[in-house]
Amino acid sequence: MPSEAVLDELFATIESRKEELPEGSYTASLFTHEKGENAVLEKIGEETTEAILAAKDDDREELTYESADLVYHLLVLFAMKDLDVDDLREELRDRF
Numbered sequence: 334m335p336s337e338a339v340l341d342e343l344f345a346t347i348e349s350r351k352e353e354l355p356e357g358s359y360t361a362s363l364f365t366h367e368k369g370e371n372a373v374l375e376k377i378g379e380e381t382t383e384a385i386l387a388a389k390d391d392d393r394e395e396l397t398y399e400s401a402d403l404v405y406h407l408l409v410l411f412a413m414k415d416l417d418v419d420d421l422r423e424e425l426r427d428r429f
């Protein structure tokens with residue numbers, strides 16, 4: 334898969350996990366969590382903190398890793414709220 338397509342492919346996978354809720358899927362578990370949407374909100378908070386700490390430590394590899402965790406959880410939140418990755422793209426484009 335070309336890396337330009339990864340956000341779209343990831344978001345499509347998240348949407349399909351939301352529809353199909355396959356067993357053993359971490360993504361599906363976020364949609365059915367007993368804490369409701371708080372589960373993903375807490376993860377976004379944790380991953381943000383981890384990214385900040387990696388930046389403070391000047392650990393570029395760790396910052397990249399934690400940022401990927403953060404973006405993934407943010408996309409799960411978008412799917413939960415019936416937003417699309419295109420909404421994010423359009424918002425960023427409109428700021429140009």
Ligand SMILES: N=c1c2ncn([C@@H]3O[C@H](COP(=O)(O)OP(=O)(O)OP(=O)(O)O)[C@@H](O)[C@H]3O)c2ncn1[C@@H]1O[C@H](COP(=O)(O)O)[C@@H](O)[C@H]1O
Pocket residue numbers: 343346350357358359360361401402405
């Ligand atoms: N991109 C991701 C992705 N990023 C992070 N994570 C999960 O998010 C969780 C992050 O939690 P933490 O950082 O707290 O790490 P932890 O392993 O729980 O443990 P600690 O840090 O507390 O020690 C881990 O369980 C990761 O596996 C992800 N899980 C899934 N995806 C994508 O989603 C697709 C669907 O996967 P399923 O969720 O398995 O259906 C996959 O193909 C991936 O492309």
